[in-house]
Amino acid sequence: MKEKPLTNSRQFDKIKTVISKTSKIAVTGKGGAGKSTISASLSIFLSKKGKDVWLIDCDPDANLATILGYPYPDKLQPIVELKEIIQERTLTKNSGSVPFFKMNPDVSDIPEKFSVEHNGVHLMLMGKMKPAKGGCFCPENAFVKSLISHLLLKENEVVIMDMEAGIEHLSRGTASAVDVMLIITEPSFSSIETTKRILTLAKQLNIKKVLLIANKIHNDRDRDFITNKFSENIVLFIPYNTELEKNRGVIDSDNKILDKEMEKIISYLEENK
Ligand SMILES: Nc1ncnc2c1ncn2[C@@H]1O[C@H](COP(=O)(O)OP(=O)(O)O)[C@@H](O)[C@H]1O
Numbered sequence: 526m527k528e529k530p531l532t533n534s535r536q537f538d539k540i541k542t543v544i545s546k547t548s549k550i551a552v553t554g555k556g557g558a559g560k561s562t563i564s565a566s567l568s569i570f571l572s573k574k575g576k577d578v579w580l581i582d583c584d585p586d587a588n589l590a591t592i593l594g595y596p597y598p599d600k601l602q603p604i605v606e607l608k609e610i611i612q613e614r615t616l617t618k619n620s621g622s623v624p625f626f627k628m629n630p631d632v633s634d635i636p637e638k639f640s641v642e643h644n645g646v647h648l649m650l651m652g653k654m655k656p657a658k659g660g661c662f663c664p665e666n667a668f669v670k671s672l673i674s675h676l677l678l679k680e681n682e683v684v685i686m687d688m689e690a691g692i693e694h695l696s697r698g699t700a701s702a703v704d705v706m707l708i709i710t711e712p713s714f715s716s717i718e719t720t721k722r723i724l725t726l727a728k729q730l731n732i733k734k735v736l737l738i739a740n741k742i743h744n745d746r747d748r749d750f751i752t753n754k755f756s757e758n759i760v761l762f763i764p765y766n767t768e769l770e771k772n773r774g775v776i777d778s779d780n781k782i783l784d785k786e787m788e789k790i791i792s793y794l795e796e797n798k
């Protein structure tokens with residue numbers, strides 16, 4: 526599929542309801558492909574456009590705080606490690622191994638209490654989720670799902686989830702809260718392999734919209750390499766950008782390096798609601 530032309534920016538500014546119907550975005554892909562860089566860039570970009578952005582680091586090897594240039598990354602408490610609160614809210618305190626728990630625990634106070642705001646972006650750390658094998662839906666997963674659903678109740682909010690490599694840990698429940706999945710791929714055989722695996726899983730999980738983003742493209746050879754592997758879904762090619770290296774991987778609020786590309790993603794989503 527051909528890349529869509531860039532919407533002219535005046536037209537873009539007029540779009541008041543940017544991604545109104547697609548406000549839960551999960552970013553996936555092989556480790557190193559650029560998930561966190563793109564999650565951070567998209568967050569900063571949307572925040573500057575007036576969106577209330579909630580960025581959730583769902584990678585156990587979390588480093589979004591650092592990528593955003595947040596000076597106290599250790600201050601963030603992983604949500605799945607809030608044992609007491611999760612037990613209390615899912616009614617599993619003192620219940621031993623009883624298999625029943627509250628599926629829709631109250632989480633309304635959690636975002637404010639356990640997030641930090643930096644450069645207009647609310648950042649939360651999810652911690653290590655349990656694998657969702659065989660439809661397992663443990664209290665932690667119920668808690669996370671409630672949290673993600675809750676975050677979307679308010680208008681003007683966008684949730685961006687930077688996932689761990691692969692999406693094996695996603696349960697149907699959590700996946701149902703995802704509107705758009707961006708799969709970041711780079712021109713290497715291993716990245717292509719992971720991308721194919723994620724595409725299959727996303728289909729099984731019934732994710733509504735799955736878009737492929739080819740990152741770190743040096744030249745036409747890279748572009749052709751990826752295009753030949755996927756006949757559809759590719760919506761954007763992001764060039765390899767040495768500016769990112771100069772910045773040591775940090776995407777702070779002054780950073781406009783990937784703004785054009787982020788604008789293309791949003792325009793695409795806006796046009797394909
Ligand atoms: N388009 C790009 N051009 C150059 N370097 C990039 C690009 N996208 C990402 N990177 C770099 O690649 C490395 C891995 O990116 P990162 O976002 O941490 O990957 P992931 O979160 O998928 O593991 C980082 O050093 C980042 O700065």
Ligand SMILES: [Mg+2]
Pocket residue numbers: 560561562584588687
């Ligand atoms: Mg990452």
